[in-house]
Amino acid sequence: MASRTTAPVTAHPAGTRAGATRGSGFRVVAAVLVLLMLSSSVPSALYVLYQQRWDLSSGLVTVVFAVYAVTVLAGLLLFGSLSDTLGRRPVLGASLVLAIVSMALFAGAQGPALLLTARVVQGLAVGLATGAMGAALLELAPPSRPALGAQVNSAGPTVGIGLGGLGAGLLVQYAPAPTALSYLLLVGAFALALVGVARMPESAPGAGGRPKVVPHRIRVPAPVRRRFAVLVLTVVAVWSVGGFYLSLGPHLALSLLDSTNYLVGGATVALLAGAATTAQLLLGRTPALRTALLGLGGLIAGLGLVLVSLGIGSAWVFLAATAVLGAGWGAAFLGAFRALSALAEPAHRGELTAAVYVFAYLAMSVPAVLAGVLTNVHGLHRTSVGFMAAVAAVCVVALLVTLRLARRTPAEGSPA
Incomplete structure (x- = not known):
């Protein structure tokens, strides 16, 4: 048997590992924010197509849009502080599951009823995640750039909305299955984000307590x-x-x-x-x-x-x-x-x-x-x-x- 030698140990201070984990968690939350906002603007690029295929009035199109805004607000007011006790990770995970369900509903929609249902579920997903994302970005921001969390909170939504509108427009015009492909791709993206959230560090100071749904x-x-x-x-x-x-x-x-x-x-x-x-x-x-x-x-x-x-x-x-x-x-x-x-x-x-x-x-x-x-x-x-x-x-x-x-x-x- 060969003699056992002691290999030199590469130094990995706990602070360095924690910093790396914190940085990866920040990137995951930033990606979730952009993805959720991106998915919210995808239907905007398809409304004209929906109108043509299903003979929808402009009034019904704006109702579909408004349902999303109202349910985001309801989710935010009802569950906005839930992540303070339950933790950022579980709340973000639940939001991503709802987002996946909404994308599947959009992909399978053949008329306004399922479209409205998909928008309701999507609005709840975004409303549930909003408070957790905002807090996590501030908590996980790099110590060397403490303002980065606020900047991503501010710019992330418009970046996502812009990418969603442009990407969906491209796919609707030039790719097959125009009313389904954008949503199916987002199912995959949200699934990857869910894996990232499961591996990110918990940043809420009071995480692990009994869940409390306290309306804002x-x-x-x-x-x-x-x-x-x-x-x-x-x-x-x-x-x-x-x-x-x-x-x-x-x-x-x-x-x-x-x-x-x-x-x-x-x-x-x-x-x-x-x-x-x-x-x-x-x-x-x-x-x-x-x-x-x-x-x-x-x-x-x-x-x-x-x-x-x-x-x-x-x-x-x-x-x-x-x-x-x-x-x-x-x-x-x-x-x-x-x-x-x-x-x-x-x-x-x-x-x-x-x-x-x-x-x-x-x-x-x-x-x-x-x-x-x-x-x-x-x-x-x-x-x-x-x-x-x-x-x-x-x-x-x-x-x-x-x-x-x-x-x-x-x-x-x-x-x-």
Whole structure:
């Protein structure tokens, strides 16, 4: 028998291993965030095809869209704090299982009933995951880059929405099984993400306790209600635009371009989201109120250009308007959300954030449904003109009152 020699031991300090595990966990959660947002925008690229194949009205299309927004809000308010006691991993795992079920339902849908069911399940999956993802990204962010968690939380949704719109548009136009392939690919992606979540470290300080489903309180502290009302007006304007574009935007783009290429619809969503992401990354260190004001200016300019494009029937002006609108959208939401988050004490920040989400998802869903119903009566072109003009008016009011707030309270203009 050969003599046993002692091989040199390679040093792997526990801190290094922990750091590597933490880093891999951060990447997994970031991927889950992008995948969930990507999957949420895939139906937007298919709505026109659904309308053609199943003879759906624009009103029903916007109802399908709004059902998602309402169920996301319900899931967030009911289960947003569940991961604080149960842990981030179990909640993210359950969310991914629901996401897989929703993708399977989408792939098998042959009419609006299953489409609505799939959207409900998808909304619950996203609502369940939102609180856990946001917290895990902050907890697992690299110590050398502590702000990275907040940056991914901010930019991840628009990155996912853009990729989903563009990817689905490509597959619908150029690949087989246009109403199923995108969803089947996402089933595989979510399954891989589920493996990653199972292997990631648990980051919740109180994980392992008894599960508690405690609905988020919706409360705005009395001393900040006036400022909240001013800032939330920007959130309403931003998500009214987002809801319209994600539900009827692809149809409008195809109409203006006089095209039957479904990639155009997906590219419109991608252009809006891509411009929003770029603006958020560029303005990440700009003071909150200044960012909101810049964003509102971009929204007003973009909405004005959309109205011009509809007036002259120019597709190229519409695409330029979408890029400007997207930049304003991203900046306005980033600035308003940061300013709103700074209004409450840390102990009550969750309650105030829940109130912001209520306004955001209602603004995303209710105006979109109203626009869909009006489209059935007045047509897409006239409804779009009226909708954009109304949102532009809201943006002007929001700009004026936010500017007044910034002048009265200069300290609010500092980074939040």
